[in-house]
Amino acid sequence: MPDPFPANTVRTQSAYRGRFAPSPTGPLHMGSVVAALASFLDARKAAGTWLVRMEDLDPPREVAGAASDILRTLERLHLFWDEAVVYQSHRTQAYAEALATLETRGLLYPCRCSRLQLAGQTIYPGTCRQQPGSAERGAAIRCLTPATTFAFTDRLQSRYQQQLDIEVGDFIVLRKDQCFAYQLAVVVDDGWQAITDVVRGCDLLDSTPRQLFLQQQLALPTPRYMHIPVIINSAGQKLGKQQFARAVDTSNTSTVLWTALHYLQQAPDAQLQHEHPSVILEWAVQHWQPDKLQGSRQIREQL
Ligand code: GLU
Numbered sequence: 001m002p003d004p005f006p007a008n009t010v011r012t013q014s015a016y017r018g019r020f021a022p023s024p025t026g027p028l029h030m031g032s033v034v035a036a037l038a039s040f041l042d043a044r045k046a047a048g049t050w051l052v053r054m055e056d057l058d059p060p061r062e063v064a065g066a067a068s069d070i071l072r073t074l075e076r077l078h079l080f081w082d083e084a085v086v087y088q089s090h091r092t093q094a095y096a097e098a099l100a101t102l103e104t105r106g107l108l109y110p111c112r113c114s115r116l117q118l119a120g121q122t123i124y125p126g127t128c129r130q131q132p133g134s135a136e137r138g139a140a141i142r143c144l145t146p147a148t149t150f151a152f153t154d155r156l157q158s159r160y161q162q163q164l165d166i167e168v169g170d171f172i173v174l175r176k177d178q179c180f181a182y183q184l185a186v187v188v189d190d191g192w193q194a195i196t197d198v199v200r201g202c203d204l205l206d207s208t209p210r211q212l213f214l215q216q217q218l219a220l221p222t223p224r225y226m227h228i229p230v231i232i233n234s235a236g237q238k239l240g241k242q243q244f245a246r247a248v249d250t251s252n253t254s255t256v257l258w259t260a261l262h263y264l265q266q267a268p269d270a271q272l273q274h275e276h277p278s279v280i281l282e283w284a285v286q287h288w289q290p291d292k293l294q295g296s297r298q299i300r301e302q303l
Contacts (some may be wrong), residue, residue, distance in 0.1 A: 015048070017195050019052065023055045028074070028248055030248055037260045102173065102214075108173065146165060156294055191220030198226070208225055263299050265292035265293055266284060266288070
């Protein structure tokens, strides 16, 4: 159980609601700690509420024990959340309802294209668009994209826009294996949890216009967005579980937090590294200046 009154939380609640939404595909690595810390600091600075949502909708990619491991690591880092953790695997009814809404709006169609058929295509060519019919098992479901530009002003990345039909193409909302897709689930849950501020990695910048579109279709509000730089390794790859990024060393949580603050350009004093996590976080909330990351999309990993 998280400490109900940790020292580093401000108890005057504002309307701000933020969240960290890890996928339990492995233990937390420095890239995900940086994302967790940025959303935590932003929420605490605003005297807001900070939530953790486990995005466990992808059983093939899930690693047994990773969800509880991630939560234990957040606790060890003193990144305590304010409400019960939401598990997306328990929310499938809500996603099915959202899908039904999109269906009544005539936006969905089943897609039977194989991976092989689509090899080399970055944008879905619309092959199945003209063959409507109810989805059967084994078919994916795609959402039609309009010839409309969806734009938003990111707190760090200025204005970002995409014309969805040309730059994204009809996208999957229910996969062939009947798993609900991230794009749908994240929109439903950000709406349901009344999230006002999304702080996450820049790798999701190009998902945001699709999410704006789904919010519009599902009559959900659009939160503010802040996309923080992702950490890349020496080969220029995003530090992620796919590259088997090293799990953070939970035996030295002060150093982990200090290093994450350093990646977030918060210029923590060297001696802060030796303080208790709660002291480091108190300093970090007080001094939180996300503007130091203005325009930055990548930060090179320092080993
Ligand atoms: N679950 C996603 C990830 O781990 C993050 C989704 C989000 O923050 O919108 O990359």
